[in-house]
Amino acid sequence: MKVLITGGAGFIGSNLAQRLIHEGHRVRVFDNFSTGQERFLDAVRQAPNFELLRGDLLDPAAITAATDGVDLVVHLAANADVRFGTEHPRRDLEQNTIGTFHVLEAMRTTGVRRIAFASTGSIYGEPEVFPTPEDAPFPVQTSLYGASKLAGEGLIEAYCEGFGFQAWIFRFVSILGEHYSHGHVFDFYRKLLINPGELEVLGDGHQRKSYLYVQDCIDAMRLAIERADHRVNIFNLGADEYCEVNDSVRWICEELGVRPRLRYTGGIRGWVGDSPFIFLDTRRIRSLGWTPKLSIRDAVVRTLRYLRANPWLLEARA
Amino acid sequence: MKVLITGGAGFIGSNLAQRLIHEGHRVRVFDNFSTGQERFLDAVRQAPNFELLRGDLLDPAAITAATDGVDLVVHLAANADVRFGTEHPRRDLEQNTIGTFHVLEAMRTTGVRRIAFASTGSIYGEPEVFPTPEDAPFPVQTSLYGASKLAGEGLIEAYCEGFGFQAWIFRFVSILGEHYSHGHVFDFYRKLLINPGELEVLGDGHQRKSYLYVQDCIDAMRLAIERADHRVNIFNLGADEYCEVNDSVRWICEELGVRPRLRYTGGIRGWVGDSPFIFLDTRRIRSLGWTPKLSIRDAVVRTLRYLRANPWLLEARA
Numbered sequence A, B: 001m002k003v004l005i006t007g008g009a010g011f012i013g014s015n016l017a018q019r020l021i022h023e024g025h026r027v028r029v030f031d032n033f034s035t036g037q038e039r040f041l042d043a044v045r046q047a048p049n050f051e052l053l054r055g056d057l058l059d060p061a062a063i064t065a066a067t068d069g070v071d072l073v074v075h076l077a078a079n080a081d082v083r084f085g086t087e088h089p090r091r092d093l094e095q096n097t098i099g100t101f102h103v104l105e106a107m108r109t110t111g112v113r114r115i116a117f118a119s120t121g122s123i124y125g126e127p128e129v130f131p132t133p134e135d136a137p138f139p140v141q142t143s144l145y146g147a148s149k150l151a152g153e154g155l156i157e158a159y160c161e162g163f164g165f166q167a168w169i170f171r172f173v174s175i176l177g178e179h180y181s182h183g184h185v186f187d188f189y190r191k192l193l194i195n196p197g198e199l200e201v202l203g204d205g206h207q208r209k210s211y212l213y214v215q216d217c218i219d220a221m222r223l224a225i226e227r228a229d230h231r232v233n234i235f236n237l238g239a240d241e242y243c244e245v246n247d248s249v250r251w252i253c254e255e256l257g258v259r260p261r262l263r264y265t266g267g268i269r270g271w272v273g274d275s276p277f278i279f280l281d282t283r284r285i286r287s288l289g290w291t292p293k294l295s296i297r298d299a300v301v302r303t304l305r306y307l308r309a310n311p312w313l314l315e316a317r318a
Helices: A011-022 A060-067 A089-110 A144-163 A184-194 A214-227 A245-256 A296-309 A311-316 B011-022 B060-067 B089-110 B144-163 B184-194 B214-227 B245-256 B296-309 B311-316
Strands: A002-006 A026-031 A050-054 A072-075 A114-120 A166-172 A174-176 A198-201 A211-213 A232-237 A261-264 B002-006 B026-031 B050-054 B072-075 B114-120 B166-172 B174-176 B198-201 B211-213 B232-237 B261-264
Touching (some): A002 A011, A002 A060, A026 A060, A072 A089, A089 A144, A089 B089, A089 B144, A144 A232, A144 B089, A144 B144, A174 A214, A174 A296, A184 A245, A184 A296, A184 A311, A198 A245, A214 A232, A245 A296, B002 B011, B002 B060, B011 B026, B050 B060, B060 B089, B072 B089, B089 B114, B089 B144, B114 B144, B144 B232, B166 B214, B174 B296, B184 B198, B184 B245, B184 B296, B184 B311, B198 B245, B211 B214, B214 B232, B245 B296, B296 B311
Parallel strands (some): A002 A026, A072 A114, A114 A166, A166 A232, A174 A211, A198 A261, B002 B026, B002 B072, B026 B050, B072 B114, B114 B166, B166 B232, B174 B211, B198 B261
């Protein structure tokens, strides 16, 4: 199988590239390196079945050329910065919604019909049902990021109906693991490096969140694409548990051997659009035989160890 | 109250302008006249509290100028052509999704915080619950039009959360009545004028659809904006009944006094993305005291009489 991974130099994309190359597939990575990292591709760069294209989703010619000749597009490229959406509303629209449209049009032009898409649990807004299933009540969006991913899902579904595409849509919780380069573990670790005596925690620390280890995430994506054969296949991906931000803070501090004074910014949300409780129902993907191998705690610790072993990443993302 | 109506020279917009002017409000219409009609504004053009601005939603400066100084934006401008979405996928994205984004950014720039939005029952795709309530299970999109309106809703909701906007989102069934200028009554009437002996019906004629008379629609919108005071207020708007396409064909033929041979194109859908059953649960708007005054049959007949009395419209929309 020949696979195009948009955002293939990013966190999840580079791990997926590695896995697919290892399995013997041909992989083409398309990335603009706005947040992707050259070094994330070190393990695959020399492989004969690997190809790297530098380009931007907002350049239709570039993404069309990248799509040509592949069997499957795994569309991961996105502005994944949930928290600062209100500072630049255009970014989510352009990079996520319009970017996805360009991928779909490129596929239509080149005759590629299969797409896997990284969506988000944020799409459920602030749901009333927990764990939240894929067919939860019609959600109300609370972030520009969620809105842009919702728009991407809708476009993909319409292309499935209108142009005979087949899609696998994955609604992720926050992913942890190797090549992780933004999110709360990253932020806490950086803050504690600077000042191990105090840690600012956004919100009241009681926000409940679910996470998933990146290799578990990739297992699930691989399995779903292989086994689920509807026209539109939608899967929640997350751990079968959640933790409080305070739990995560404790695990991080234990691992680092620090005992900072905690300073909460207050409120049940860490920022505008922050969902105080994210916990997805994953029975659908589990029914295919998938189960995550790492607990949230183990995934947090593993992520922290990865960051400690790769100090270059803190500089690159400074 | 000073109200900006985008698409105010269109079918619903021009009726709304007339109503608001009549009630003594100040009305500013913004329209690019791509499908809007000068003559739809004949009843309001001379009113001192009426103002017309020609402009396009894709021109941020024009829509920003139009938004300045109003208390409420009623955003109706859109590509409302559901059926031909697959012939020009970019049109729904640009005119509906990106257009809505420009309206929101214009409002943010000018400090306007209240928006009413024309969404659609098509957003439910092919639902499994009938009548379909506002909190139906998370839908899968089946048309580019539905996808573009879903994206618009999501953007508006995110602006409510992120920027303190307040929104009224209306999910319409097909609207009928004065100034109606596209849809099945229009198509059937035009075909029967050309050939009263035969009528081509898209699909098998058993598609079940709900409709609403435009004045009933405007009553509902006025009431909801006045009475519903959540941050995000979402309302289905439709009749409390549905009919088959065949019923509508019969009413039209009776009114015209023709007995054409019916020729069905077959299939449960009239076209790609056509939903074979649309019937919305309107308990939410009814709980505010609204009830439609015209039956679907009366609305169809009234629409047909309007078209017969206004032959210029068939030419204008040819």
